[in-house]
Amino acid sequence: MKKKNFGQRLRNLFSRGTDTETFFEDLEDILIEADLGGQFTMELTDRLRGSGRFRTREDLMAALKEMILSEVNGTDLALDPELLNVVLVLGVNGVGKTTNLAKLAHHFRQRWPQAGMVLAAGDTFRAAAVEQIATHAERLGVRLVRQGTGSDPGAVIYDAVTSARSRGDRIVLADTAGRMHNRANLVKELEKIHGIIRKQAGDDVIYRKLLVLDATTGQNALRQAEMFHEAVGVDAVLLAKYDSSARGGILVPLARQLGLSCAWVGTGETYADLEPFDPTTYVDSLLDM
Numbered sequence: 001m002k003k004k005n006f007g008q009r010l011r012n013l014f015s016r017g018t019d020t021e022t023f024f025e026d027l028e029d030i031l032i033e034a035d036l037g038g039q040f041t042m043e044l045t046d047r048l049r050g051s052g053r054f055r056t057r058e059d060l061m062a063a064l065k066e067m068i069l070s071e072v073n074g075t076d077l078a079l080d081p082e083l084l085n086v087v088l089v090l091g092v093n094g095v096g097k098t099t100n101l102a103k104l105a106h107h108f109r110q111r112w113p114q115a116g117m118v119l120a121a122g123d124t125f126r127a128a129a130v131e132q133i134a135t136h137a138e139r140l141g142v143r144l145v146r147q148g149t150g151s152d153p154g155a156v157i158y159d160a161v162t163s164a165r166s167r168g169d170r171i172v173l174a175d176t177a178g179r180m181h182n183r184a185n186l187v188k189e190l191e192k193i194h195g196i197i198r199k200q201a202g203d204d205v206i207y208r209k210l211l212v213l214d215a216t217t218g219q220n221a222l223r224q225a226e227m228f229h230e231a232v233g234v235d236a237v238l239l240a241k242y243d244s245s246a247r248g249g250i251l252v253p254l255a256r257q258l259g260l261s262c263a264w265v266g267t268g269e270t271y272a273d274l275e276p277f278d279p280t281t282y283v284d285s286l287l288d289m
């Protein structure tokens with residue numbers, strides 16, 4: 001899918017002139033549709049309304065860029081290949097957890113070739129999910145801990161961490177299902193997994209919860225983040241499918257309302273399509289500058 005162009009829409013707005021009555025309303029619509037959030041949108045347009053210096057498209061783009069940059073922060077999972085690192089990959093069904101977990105495995109293996117790694121097939125909900133991560137593990141040549149479909153994901157992840165410890169592996173990447181019969185079940189399941197890892201993880205373990213969000217889902221992503229953050233606490237966000245969306249503005253309300261920062265951006269379906277989050281690159285891409 002081709003990226004729908006947020007920057008283009010802004011430019012079109014300008015070609016109609018900035019002194020029309022509907023200019024600010026149209027601008028607000030465009031910003032809201034890019035998922036930047038109502039509050040941010042109002043503040044931005046208020047600021048531009050009050051600014052006598054605002055005349056050209058460049059003024060607006062610069063103000064927009066500056067304001068978004070002042071909102072979003074990059075973060076790093078801050079893993080340490082000298083220690084045992086456990087990354088729990090969270091997110092609702094279909095956002096891109098398993099695919100991006102495989103990309104992370106690929107990335108960490110290149111970055112720390114000496115650090116042993118194991119994947120945990122923590123999505124035990126369907127047979128296809130276990131097979132999917134097994135295929136990645138095989139392709140990447142990374143060890144996988146798995147059990148049968150329907151088994152306890154906490155037990156799978158427990159086994160993975162225990163075996164990593166005994167082998168001296170440094171990285172555990174744990175997949176999860178993100179799909180349950182209802183929200184209460186999902187939260188309960190996550191709390192259980194979280195508890196199991198915490199119990200196992202002493203001072204010598206770096207434990208991170210990485211939330212995968214689908215950039216194309218807009219405000220839903222914000223609600224998902226709220227749920228996961230409330231349930232187990234999220235350390236960083238991986239924004240998946242940013243290649244196929246003009247709606248990546250969601251990072252602004254995520255930062256504002258939940259204090260969450262982005263660590264990674266998924267930009268496609270191959271192992272190489274994963275980039276460490278960089279605020280300037282992100283904003284330039286969002287605004288198509």
Ligand SMILES: Nc1nc2c(ncn2[C@@H]2O[C@H](COP(=O)(O)OP(=O)(O)O)[C@@H](O)[C@H]2O)c(=O)[nH]1
Pocket residue numbers: 091092093094095096097098099100178240241242243244265266267268269273
């Ligand atoms: N274009 C694009 N597709 C992605 C990206 N990440 C994942 N996908 C696709 O999204 C779909 C769901 O991914 P999957 O990893 O199975 O999601 P999960 O249910 O959260 O584990 C698959 O078809 C992936 O290839 C991305 O960054 N860009």
Ligand SMILES: [Mg+2]
Pocket residue numbers: 097098099123129175176
């Ligand atoms: Mg999956």
